Amino acid sequence: MNLDTLLDETAPTYRPPSDAVLGRARAALDAQIRVSEQHVAAVARRSRRRRRTVVAIASVAAAAALVVAPVVGLGGSRPDSAQAAAVLTAAGAAAAEQPGGWSDAAYWHVVSEQQDGDGPAYHREIWLGRLVPGVLEDARLEDHRAGGPVRTIPLDATVFDAGAAVDWAGLYALPTDPDALERVLRAGSAGAGPDPDTELWVVVGDLLRETPASPQLRAALWDVAARVPGVTVVGTVQDHAGRTGKAVERTMPGSGRERLILDTSDGRLLEQVDYGPSGGARYRQTILSQGPAATAPAADPQQPKSAQPSVSPDGDTAPACGGTPKAC
Amino acid sequence: MEDDAPSDDELLSRVRLHPGAMALLFERHARAVHRFLARRTGPDAADDLLSEVFVAATSARERVHAHESGSALPWLYGIARNVVRAHLRTRAAPVGWPALDDMDWQAVDARLDALGRREELRRAVLALTTDERDVLLLVAWDGLTPAEAAAVLGITPEAARARLSRGRRRAQTVLDTYSTR
Numbered sequence: 001m002n003l004d005t006l007l008d009e010t011a012p013t014y015r016p017p018s019d020a021v022l023g024r025a026r027a028a029l030d031a032q033i034r035v036s037e038q039h040v041a042a043v044a045r046r047s048r049r050r051r052r053t054v055v056a057i058a059s060v061a062a063a064a065a066l067v068v069a070p071v072v073g074l075g076g077s078r079p080d081s082a083q084a085a086a087v088l089t090a091a092g093a094a095a096a097e098q099p100g101g102w103s104d105a106a107y108w109h110v111v112s113e114q115q116d117g118d119g120p121a122y123h124r125e126i127w128l129g130r131l132v133p134g135v136l137e138d139a140r141l142e143d144h145r146a147g148g149p150v151r152t153i154p155l156d157a158t159v160f161d162a163g164a165a166v167d168w169a170g171l172y173a174l175p176t177d178p179d180a181l182e183r184v185l186r187a188g189s190a191g192a193g194p195d196p197d198t199e200l201w202v203v204v205g206d207l208l209r210e211t212p213a214s215p216q217l218r219a220a221l222w223d224v225a226a227r228v229p230g231v232t233v234v235g236t237v238q239d240h241a242g243r244t245g246k247a248v249e250r251t252m253p254g255s256g257r258e259r260l261i262l263d264t265s266d267g268r269l270l271e272q273v274d275y276g277p278s279g280g281a282r283y284r285q286t287i288l289s290q291g292p293a294a295t296a297p298a299a300d301p302q303q304p305k306s307a308q309p310s311v312s313p314d315g316d317t318a319p320a321c322g323g324t325p326k327a328c
Numbered sequence: 329m330e331d332d333a334p335s336d337d338e339l340l341s342r343v344r345l346h347p348g349a350m351a352l353l354f355e356r357h358a359r360a361v362h363r364f365l366a367r368r369t370g371p372d373a374a375d376d377l378l379s380e381v382f383v384a385a386t387s388a389r390e391r392v393h394a395h396e397s398g399s400a401l402p403w404l405y406g407i408a409r410n411v412v413r414a415h416l417r418t419r420a421a422p423v424g425w426p427a428l429d430d431m432d433w434q435a436v437d438a439r440l441d442a443l444g445r446r447e448e449l450r451r452a453v454l455a456l457t458t459d460e461r462d463v464l465l466l467v468a469w470d471g472l473t474p475a476e477a478a479a480v481l482g483i484t485p486e487a488a489r490a491r492l493s494r495g496r497r498r499a500q501t502v503l504d505t506y507s508t509r
Contacts (some may be wrong), residue, residue: 003447003500010440010449015371016376017362025379029354032383036347050376 095267163188
């Protein structure tokens with residue numbers, strides 16, 4: 001008999017899926033999309049502008065030894081910049097007086113509130129592991145619709161953005177002399193971002209926001225921030241948690257402004273707000289507390305067991321960068 | 329689909345940083361993926377496995393690469409194949425049919441009763457290597473082009489076409505021998 005006739009005759013008959021089946025599958029997909037979006041948000045938020053990843057971990061000390069980048073002076077003679085430098089330097093001096101140094105803590109635990117635009121505010125807690133991957137808990141995850149509430153997701157191994165990526169020990173190996181620190185941060189971030197000063201400002205902000213930086217490093221970070229040109233003092237303001245602090249702002253080329261609210265009495269970063277080109281707030285994070293922790297909660301089960309990594313297509317070894325420059 | 333809706337290509341390039349793009353791919357392709365599953369496992373299992381495919385695709389989206397046709401379907405079919413294989417691994421191997429496959433041959437066997445073609449199909453199928461069988465059934469039962477089948481299997485279109493013609497020749501030979509006995 002003819003092969004084609006045989007295959008035709010024996011082809012399976014088909015009944016299309018019911019709306020209920022499609023609805024169930026869509027709900028499971030939506031739940032997974034939320035979890036994935038949280039992963040993307042957690043990673044993107046922690047390394048907004050990182051271009052190199054863990055590959056570069058060992059290079060910080062080498063960069064410090066080898067690369068002498070130009071050091072930018074105190075932001076010139078413009079009075080507004082000098083004023084901002086004074087605020088930031090004062091924060092640095094206060095930060096140095098904080099107790100602590102957490103080179104061997106198990107986790108760094110940060111409690112904050114986030115808000116996108118004028119949307120609802122969300123509670124966020126992150127446990128960054130020193131030797132193990134961290135955990136993120138985000139109120140947004142309560143929207144999980146299928147398979148019960150999932151609120152806590154595992155993170156990848158902890159890396160901090162010091163221009164180049166560093167792990168916890170690398171963070172503690174960073175110089176705490178402002179000149180040396182600025183050189184390392186500039187060397188690590190060379191070529192990234194819209195321009196070197198903007199890049200330096202972003203890196204410094206990231207290192208002050210959700211890391212176990214020692215008081216000495218925080219002091220040096222504020223000192224480096226004071227040297228970044230183009231920062232202005234907004235004045236004394238209240239953050240979204242009602243705390244009084246000094247606000248400074250910097251125009252970010254092509255993307256609006258970034259505001260930091262800091263407590264000059266103890267050198268803590270209280271809040272960070274990104275404003276879009278049109279002036280409206282795009283994103284804010286209000287840091288409610290941060291400190292060392294001995295333990296972290298277990299991450300919730302992530303997904304049905306069907307979604308194990310083993311079910312990716314055969315031979316599917318393309319690089320992770322989906323074809324868009326932003327994705328890398 | 330609206331005229332200004334993003335193409336599969338655009339969605340796939342977006343999906344790594346914007347997992348929500350998977351929702352549009354679901355609306356576009358869920359029925360085709362269901363059909364693909366149903367041809368391998370029967371309609372009931374397909375109902376259950378459909379959600380697994382799209383959940384797994386969302387998890388695996390970092391490894392996505394679009395087919396040159398611009399369609400996301402070959403990528404989704406590739407994931408569906410693996411979901412089917414994982415599903416069948418939990419069951420006993422069927423007797424008299426290929427084992428360790430991404431086709432539920434027990435389900436195939438069950439529906440052949442009324443046709444009286446069981447023995448012929450079984451001989452044709454067993455005459456093929458796994459590689460040839462994969463391509464032949466993707467083309468004959470799923471209606472894919474050889475190039476699309478190649479994308480599902482992660483091989484070149486040339487390799488798919490070669491396996492297809494070799495497999496067809498071999499299966500036809502077996503059928504000719506069988507019917508003349």
